[in-house]
Amino acid sequence: MASECDVSQLSEKFGNFTIEQENTKKIDENHAPTDSLEYGLPLKEVYKLAFNFYKEKEGKAFHFSYEDKLQLVAFSQQVLHGPYLEAVHKLPPLGALDVVGRDRRLAWQKLGQLSTDQARAGFVELLSRRCPLFSTYIEAHRREKKEQERRAKEEESRKRIEAEELIKKNEEEKFVQEQLLKEEAIKRQIQQALNEQTYDQFRKYAEQQYPGDPEKQGNLIKQLQEQHYIQYMQQLQAAQRDPQSNKIESCDKELANEDSKVTDNINSTNQETEEETDEPGLVAASMWTRSDIEAFKQSVSQGEGDGVVRVGHGETVTVRVPTHPHGSRLFWEFATDHYDIGFGVYFEFGTPTSEEVSVHVSESDDEEVDEDLDEDEVYENETINASDLECGSVSVNGMSKPLLHEVVPVYRRDCQNEVYAGSHPYPGKGVYLLKFDNSYSLWRSKTLYYRVYYTH
Incomplete structure (x- = not known):
């Protein structure tokens, strides 16, 4: 009896999350993925930064609700394995008391046939909405990358100029010798x-x-x-x-x-x-x-x-x-x-x-x-x-x-x-x-x- 009461309470507790999850799914399905989001970086790179940021900072710099954590896990599983129904036969069975595991798989299942890029975009959108610090982190990374690209271009340009000058110098020396x-x-x-x-x-x-x-x-x-x-x-x-x-x-x-x-x-x-x-x-x-x-x-x-x-x-x-x-x-x-x-x-x-x-x-x-x-x-x-x-x-x-x-x-x-x-x-x-x-x-x-x- 105690177990049935606990399951019932958990169901009531996460009922609202299921509705919100379905709404999020509709939004994500209507959201066309792009290679460049508002952060000015490719989607794959933004998702990778967001995933690492979440793993490193969650519980330290910020705290997410249980529902948000389930949703983020569902998005990451969709990116990693694809739709739940296509990957379920590869997944290990859950324990009888693994309530968190069942919740995660349920949240993953709710995503349906959401594409990989849409799952990445949903992960990034949810993380940035729940944690404003992520936008600052991405902007710093973007500027650093831009600076590295600028330095790389300058270095490439310098090497090209040096190579051209060396060729010109060799030609001049050859002409002078002749x-x-x-x-x-x-x-x-x-x-x-x-x-x-x-x-x-x-x-x-x-x-x-x-x-x-x-x-x-x-x-x-x-x-x-x-x-x-x-x-x-x-x-x-x-x-x-x-x-x-x-x-x-x-x-x-x-x-x-x-x-x-x-x-x-x-x-x-x-x-x-x-x-x-x-x-x-x-x-x-x-x-x-x-x-x-x-x-x-x-x-x-x-x-x-x-x-x-x-x-x-x-x-x-x-x-x-x-x-x-x-x-x-x-x-x-x-x-x-x-x-x-x-x-x-x-x-x-x-x-x-x-x-x-x-x-x-x-x-x-x-x-x-x-x-x-x-x-x-x-x-x-x-x-x-x-x-x-x-x-x-x-x-x-x-x-x-x-x-x-x-x-x-x-x-x-x-x-x-x-x-x-x-x-x-x-x-x-x-x-x-x-x-x-x-x-x-x-x-x-x-x-x-x-x-x-x-x-x-």
């Missing part, structure tokens, strides 16, 4: 051509500076060849920037100044050799070539003065250029039509009486040297007896110096193809002798175009 290899190949070709052109000149100069020392001669030749390449490239770049002949001349002057500085530095390392040769202040000449030969010849032909000379076969033409009182360096440029010609530079110490440039023609180089040393040539405050072959030197400013010095040895130049140019710093007062030698030619005369000037 350009360097191309430039190095071009440099070697140009250097080889220039070295073949100037080797004899540099070898003779090195032999004069370091007689009997092949190692030092080789080092000096390498230095001169490297500097000659630098000068050539500077002059070429200057010509490309401004192809006008008058601008080229200005660039050539600047190039020659730079060339003289480096040549002076090279020769400064040879002070001991200069002291041995008793030629203080006499340094090597700077020489270079350029390709604008037609523009040069046209400029010389149209210019003032006698810049075009015909050198007959077997003849040597000497252009005498006195040092200028306001100058410090002599520059020369020359070219020919069709054929090459020999060229060299000498220097006579002494004080010239005239600043005029003169041209002398002789049948042979030996005869011309005799003419150059004619005793009729007069220098201020000095007497040079050229007929006395034993005099050997002249006193200039209290210093005994050889009468005639070789600045550039005479040898044949392919000046029919390029403009040959050079410069030399004044070693003192005197006269430069620019020799254009055609004595080796028995039949051909040469048309010579030349230009000389000085700089401060």
